[in-house]
Amino acid sequence: MEKEVCIIGAGLAGSEAALQLAKRKTRVSLIEARPGLATPVHKTDYCAELVCSNSLKSEKTDSAAGLIKYELSSLKSFLYGFAIQSRVPAGGALAVDRNVFAESVTQAIENHPYIRLIRAEAIRITQDGCVECSNGANFGPFHAIVVASGPLTSESLADWLLQQTGSEGLSFYDAAAPIVYEHSLNHEKIFKQSRYEEGEGDYLNAPFTRDEYETFINELISARRVIAKDFESKDLFQACQPIEEIARKGIDAPRYGPLKPVGLTDPRTGKRPWAAVQLRAEDPHGQSYNLVGFQTNLAFPEQERVFRLIPGLEQAEFVRYGVMHRNTFLDAPRLMTKSQELRALKDFCSVPVYLAGQISGTEGYCEAIRAGLQVALEITQHLRGRQRVPLPPDTVYGALLSYATNPDTQNYQPMHVNFGIMPPLDHTIKNKKERYAAYAQRAMKAIDQYASQVLDL
Ligand SMILES: Cc1cc2nc3c(=O)[nH]c(=O)nc-3n(C[C@H](O)[C@H](O)[C@H](O)COP(=O)(O)OP(=O)(O)OC[C@H]3O[C@@H](n4cnc5c(N)ncnc54)[C@H](O)[C@@H]3O)c2cc1C
Known part of the structure; x- marks a missing residue:
């Protein structure tokens, strides 16, 4: 039987997840609130709009920012591919023409026979796995749902998430030291x-x-x-x-x-x-x-x-x-599993509800794309009844997920990939350049091995 997944939010995470699922012949309903409901920072109605800088940071694999690109490339990310095609000169960094990038993503989504792009504001998920919208429309039931509504999640959906997770579960501001x-x-x-x-x-x-x-x-x-x-x-x-x-x-x-x-x-x-x-x-x-x-x-x-x-x-x-800005994110250490499932809804909803992107308490453009890719792999394994292949914590995104889902973390604040949260090496390397190179070698080996186990999905 064909499976159908609903993704709330056609930003960086939601668009990548949609294209990955559709490639694997899973039907996707992608619900996007714009242009009917604007956010304070998005300026277009494109999917995957970059809201601020046009830089996706360094490409050098001796940095965590470069390594996450290596992961995106290893796992055949669609959005990473569009970013490469729309790049503009920026030294060692990957910067893009934001309109060309977002337009390419939007076209790929609109033209994909397995994706239905719905322009509406999702306001709640029902117990039987449907999604209700503010215009009264009701979609589903689905086999799985992904919340990828980003740091500027609409007020109604944020209120509903707050009700489900409790006041400690959802933050509206990122005030980090x-x-x-x-x-x-x-x-x-x-x-x-x-x-x-x-x-x-x-x-x-x-x-x-x-x-x-x-x-x-x-x-x-x-x-x-x-x-x-x-x-x-x-x-x-x-x-x-x-x-x-x-x-x-x-x-x-x-x-x-x-x-x-x-x-x-x-x-x-x-x-x-x-x-x-x-x-x-x-x-x-x-x-x-x-x-x-x-x-x-x-x-x-x-x-x-x-x-x-x-x-x-x-x-x-x-x-x-340090930052102080508007950012809606869930308390991932208490609410999210390593497969990005929203624990708080397990008893409430008959189908699994997943998180991807900034709402899951990570930070950054590439991190959001990587989260969308990962959630698609997790959902595919779940829907096909396959034994889950765990993402190694030695990879940069694996380390970020381990950090974000560590229940010992108090006062969780969103984080981007970095070497500070990677599992330590099994031997001490004093020289920083050599230490980073060792992290990078280990991370690349781990993601290549992971890719060889999941890419045939
Ligand atoms: C002001 C600001 C500036 C930032 N600048 C940078 C930067 O320069 N570099 C960087 O790496 N990161 C930056 N970030 C952090 C982060 O990388 C981006 O916000 C990134 O776009 C997050 O991706 P996402 O997919 O989680 O969310 P988004 O890309 O924001 O996508 C979420 C989508 O969900 C939609 N949506 C919201 N609510 C609903 C709903 N109820 N129903 C349906 N759709 C809904 C939104 O319209 C949006 O299209 C910034 C964040 C903010 C808030």
Whole structure:
């Protein structure tokens, strides 16, 4: 019997998933809210519109951004193919003509005999596996459903997801502190200690002298900020104050807030520092650390300049920068399985409901495309009753999925692929270039092996 899958959202993840499923002779109903319902950032009614930069980042396989492209190529991603065809010169990065790219994707979808593109806003999934739309139309029942409605999921659908997952399950803003690589920190200055505890604790602490602190705060308050868009400023700062806003209240305000030194003793001086930044491990292997309480709206180059004034962070390499922007995403560590299924709906809905793209709590264009590709492979295995081939965590997207579905992660914030969340190598390589090359070799071998097991699907 022919199977039919519904995909909500014809963005990067939804479009890739639709083309992959259709290639495997699964019928797809792809529901897209635009142009009837605009989002604050999309400007066209194309599928797979790139909402901001036209760069899909580096192609070099010694970077995680390059490796995810290797995965997309190994697994024969349609959108990656269109990106290559619509590329514009951008040095070592893959940048595209956004209109040519999105137009090619839209045409492929519109012309595919197995895909029905429905222009409507999906507002809820029913218990029997149908999808209801705001115009009163009801589609289905389907054999599986994918929610790929992105960071700007429409209000009605977000409300419904909130009801199903509970208030802790869905976030509307991404207010994330920067994350830095552990190996780039100066441990002669930074010390390990938890507040009020003897001996080594779980936190790393970067201690300031008074002079260092005052220089830092002065640079922080005068640094260039990203101006929040109108649709983002509402409610954003009420929930969560950026560090530069706290500093603007007075030079000592951060010392009584996120930079408080109480309960800490600097082993080099035997005294409490004037102020201290605490860093908390971001992954189970301690390869990356976040700056506690440092959610920020500073422009990315300014984050590098100003945060490197923190003692011990002079050479810090950033895994990700701090952000504060509108972003609808689910609490993946509690709600998503490694096959991208939405756990919270398992008892509610008679068919499996999957997640793909930014709503599943990952971040980035290539990550969204890769998520769409992966969900199509997972659904195909499920629909054909095949034993699931697990995606190796040594691959870059496998590492991201492991990170995003780790139930020990607290206060989950979206993440893009990076070496900081890859499982450590089985031997230490001190030289960074050689270490990254070793990660890359391992990741490429793992994805090629995975591809050989799933590409015949
Ligand atoms: C403002 C902004 C700027 C960004 N800039 C970048 C960047 O420069 N580089 C980068 O790598 N990443 C960026 N991102 C992050 C992310 O990579 C992109 O948002 C990416 O497009 C996510 O892909 P997606 O498929 O998950 O969502 P989208 O590509 O947004 O696709 C989701 C689709 O679902 C539709 N939809 C929403 N609700 C419904 C509904 N109820 N029914 C039917 N359809 C619905 C939307 O109209 C949209 O077409 C940015 C995110 C935001 C919010």
